[in-house]
Amino acid sequence: MRKIVVGTRQSALALTQTGQVVEQLRELCQKLGIECEFELKKIVTKGDRILDVTLSKVGGKGLFVKEIEQALFDGEIDMAVHSMKDMPAELPEGLVVGAVPHREDPRDCLITSGGVTLDELPQGAKVGTSSLRRSCQLQNYRADLQIESIRGNIDSRLKKLESEGFDAILLAAAGLHRTGWQDRISEYLPTELSLPAVGQGALCVECRGNDEFVLELLKHFNHEPTALAVAAERSFLGRLNGGCQVPIGAYASLGDEGGNPVITLTGMVGSPDGKQMLKETMTGTDPDKLGSQLADTLIRQGAVDILAMVRG
Template sequence: MRKIVVGTRQSALALTQTGQVVDQLRELCRRLEIECEFELRKIVTKGDRILDVTLSKVGGKGLFVKEIEQALMDGEIDMAVHSMKDMPWELPEGLVIGAVPFREDPRDCLITREAKSLEDLPHGAKVGTSSLRRSSQLQHLRPDLHIESIRGNIDSRLKKLDTEGFDAILLAAAGLHRIGWQDRISAYLSPEQSLPAVGQGALCIQCRGNDEFTLDLLKHYNDEKTAIAVAAERSFLGKLNGGCQVPIGAYATLQEEDGNSVIAMTGMVGSPDGKQMLKETMTGTDPELLGKELAEALIARGAADILAVVRG
């Protein structure tokens, strides 16, 4: 019997999605007739400890994954379940992405007190988000809105909607779906309104590159279409040297054309105030190449200058 220790953040959402992954892996092991047992290991990350500062001011990459990756490298855990949007472009030496499961809804969503849509929010409404990407696109669409930072887990943010005078808050739909709170969603924002973060809605199952047993198991858990789309988005992120603390968004989908899979991807870079908003859409068949070419197209239009100002 092989024991696999699975590392996860300790938030309710992280534990829920990791539990779902482990249940699916248990079923996979049963079908493959592999004897495995799984143990969850809760790990606190820097991003979990610092809740009174906006993500963009905390600085550094991998705010929600570094400590978990260290546990992997130290052999304390055998695999880790991350939200893909938390993953930096560069992985530590010796670690790999073993699987990218089927993607949940990638869209951003609005949770409001009264309004039924973004357009329905009153003039000057107070909206909470911890994401520069979301606030940039929101202010581009509605420059009249008053955007304030809101940190914490899903539960605490929903409580702040009622206790701190917010008219609405913005969250990733995937998290609410996974935790079973989709009835709280007032409206979904289309990718045209708010382009998702790179990898939003997808999970990353990370392991050591020399752990052949775990790698062999995870290859059966990988969703190829999701993995290809996410690879294109992450290539875009890597070329821009971005992370979850800068206003960068990308969303790729696979389409069938004449029997061949074609990747269509839209990328954006915006200024924090939403006054500058660069977007491009391109298609291709090589995810790595498409991501780089899309990023280069935005760089040619001034994306690097916008990001340089954001990074200070």
């Protein structure tokens, strides 16, 4: 019997989604006739330790994955479950994405104190989010809103909605679904209004590139349509040298043309105040090529200058 140690952040959401993945892997092992036992190992990341400043001010990539990846290199764990939106566009040499499971709802959603929608919020309403991407798109849509930073896990943010006088907060629908808080959602924001973060709603199972046993197991766990869509989004992110600290959004969906998958990818780059926003949509069959081409289109329109201003 092979013992597989699974690394995860220790937040309630991370533990919940990792537990769900492990349970699905147990069922898969039974189906394949593979004898495995799984053990969870909680790991604290830099992003978990720094909660008093916005992610954009912490700096660096991989704020929620570096310590976990080091545990993979050190042999302390055999695989790790991440939220795909936390993953840098490039992985360290020796590590690979072994599987991308079926994607949850990728949309952003609004939680309001009175259950009202975005259009029903009063003039100058106080809205909480730690994401420059969400702030950019929200202020582009409604410049009157007062955007303030809010950090912490889902439970603490929901409490701050009441205790700190927010009229609304923005969160990813996927996290609320996975932790059973979906009844708190006041409105799902359409992707046309709030383009998701790259990989939002998807998970990533990372492992060592030379662990043939784990790679073979994860091959059966991969959801190819999700993997293709996320690959296009991550190619877009990589070409722009972006991360979760800059206002970049992308979302890909799959269609069918003569039995072959066709990817429709929309990408966005904007300023945090929402006054500048570049957004385009392209289609293609090669996810890496499509993401790069879409990024180049926005670069020609001035995306690099916007991102340089944000980073500066």
